[in-house]
Amino acid sequence: MSKKQTISDKSISNKAEWTEEILTPHLATETERRAAFTTSSGLPLERLYASEDWPPDSASPAEKLGYPGAFPFTRGITPTMYRSQFWVMGMYSGYGSAEEANERYRTLLDRGQTGFSIALDLPTQCGYDADHSLAAGEVGVTGVHIGSLADMERLFEGIPLERVRQIRTTANAIGPIIAAMYIAAFEKQGVNIRNTRMFIQNDVLKEYFARGTYIFPPEAAVKLSSDVIEYCARNLPAWTPLAMSGYHIRDRGSTATQELAFTFANGLAYLDQVCRRGMSIDTFGPQIWTFLSAGIDVLEEVAKFRAARRIWARLMRTRYGAQNPETMKLKIFAYTLGGNLVAQQPLNNIARVAIETLAAVLGGVQTIATSSYDEAYAIPTEDAATIALRTQQIVAHEAGVTATIDALGGSYAIESLTDTIEADVFSYLDKIEALGGAVRCIEEGFYDRELSEAAYRYQRQI
Known part of the structure; x- marks a missing residue:
């Protein structure tokens, strides 16, 4: 037997x-493709992860991971996850008039969402009527x-509101107004409001540095968002009055760590405000969700x-x-990252969205919206939106990844990356707290600087 065969057959410990x-x-004899490998956010990747790499501290796997439905919910927020019920499949859609948007919603509901x-649209999100001079050219364009x-x-009109598992909206600065309009519209239509499951984004803080649809100064905006949270906690327990939003932060150029850190820091500002009003976290905490991106780096x-x-x-x-336990369970709405889609050879975006969907499912999220392949250059056509929905359905029914809960749990690579991201996020949260919290970080430009630097580094790598 040759020396090469002897080495290959030897047991390595x-x-x-x-x-x-x-x-x-x-x-x-054979070099690697590059000198160093990283995630899309720049986290270093080892060529091989082994038992020596995890866990990096003294905590036992049971303490760090727990079990599905048990603290700290690393492995999922319910004991059976997708074995009982698939995630909510809900597309992000809307354009033109209310009638046109209604037709798209009904079509996609008929097709299984x-x-x-x-x-x-932007005028609505910023509180402008269609005939306002600042709304010119924008009415019905992006929504x-x-x-x-x-x-x-x-x-x-004609939508079975009490049977739809979740109805979401991008209302942030106008959160209280949209909530009131929902209630009034449902009452006029004879709908039992308490049987509906409305999901109001209502996270205006990220608008100041990631998106731009704000109206009032940050402190006043936090007050208005907190009003919605308090009202829903007292009157509409099935509604989601806050979806702490990281998607827009990521699409502006953040790293995965910054996405979580800035999102949670903003969320804590609302929670602190509501708690200062005398409400217990367990009164309204179970209604809180987060809205995160699902990128392509699986x-x-x-x-x-x-x-x-x-x-x-x-x-x-x-804190x-x-x-x-329902307060401690983070409910996640994931939207496949539109910033990864390109206008050139757009059909390739179907593959990108499928990979991002798979990442969200393997990550154990509760709701997924899939981007349409033509979003890089147009409002999605009906056919493109249907393909995006079918992508979720194929992953759910054909990919074989929904029968086992947290299927990647225990992977040395996954656990090491999970630990790294957790530690980095807590480090960022400590820094934000030391700077005075989320509102101060907005006012002082901290978020802007951090995101600009991260986006610049990413574009340089491309």
């Missing part, structure tokens, strides 16, 4: 031995225009979603003294 006896001789997200209660009624995204649940559970317990 640890990573150091593998490096010395197998890897080093191999690298002498179980929820939907109302895309509002549906809602300028009156009559528009809202037409938007929902390992990083899966680790991000898992870390997000663990971080939130610990924040709720340590607010939460006792209700």
Whole structure:
């Protein structure tokens, strides 16, 4: 037997031995594609992860991971996850008039979506009527225009609101107004409001540095958003009055770590405000969701979603003294990252969206919206939106990834990345707290500087 065969057949007991006896001789004859490998956010990636790489601290796997439905919810927020019920499949759509948007919602519901997200045009999001001079050229362009209660009624005409699992909207600065319009429209249509599951984004803080649809100064905006949270907690417990939004932060150029850190820091500002009003975190905490991106870097995204649940559970317990497990369970709405789509060879975007969908499912999220392949250059056509919906359905029914809960849990690579992201997010949260919190970071330009630097580094790499 040759020396080469002897080495290959030898049992290797640890990573150091593998490096010395197998890897080093191999690298002498075949080099790697690049000197260093990283995630899309720049986290370093080892060529091989082994037991020596995880867990990096003294905590046992049971303490760090728990089990599905148990603290710290790393592995999922319910004991059976997708074995009982698939995630909400709800497309982000809306354009033109209320009638046109209504037709798209009804079409996609007929084709199997179980929820939907109302895309509002920019004049609506900024509080302008269609005939305002600043609304010129923007009415119905990036979403549906809602300028009156009559528009809202037409938007929902013929939709079985009490049977749709989730209805979401991008209302942020106008969160209280949209909430009131929902209630009034449902009452006029004879709908039992308490049986509806409305999802109001209502996270205006990220608008100041990631998106731009704000109206009032940050402090006043936090007050208005908190009003919606308090009202829903007292009157509409099935509604989601806040979806802490990281998607827009990521699409502006953040890293995965910054996406979670800035999102949670903003969320804490609202929670602190509501708690100062005398409400217990366990009164309204179970209604809070987060809205995150689902990027194409599968390992990083899966680790991000898992870390997000663990971080939130610990924040709720340590910062607010939460006792209700439902408060500690982070419900995640994931939207495939539109910034990854390109106008050139757009059909390739179908593959990108499928990979991002898979990452979200392996990460254990509760709701997914899939981008349409033509979003890089147009409002999605009906056919493109249908393909995006079918992508979710294929992953759910054909990919074989929904039968096992947290299928990648225990992977040395996934656990190492989960730990790294968690540690980095807590480090960022400490820094934001030291600077005075989310509102101060907005006013002082901290978020802007951090995102600009991250986006610049990413574009340089491209």
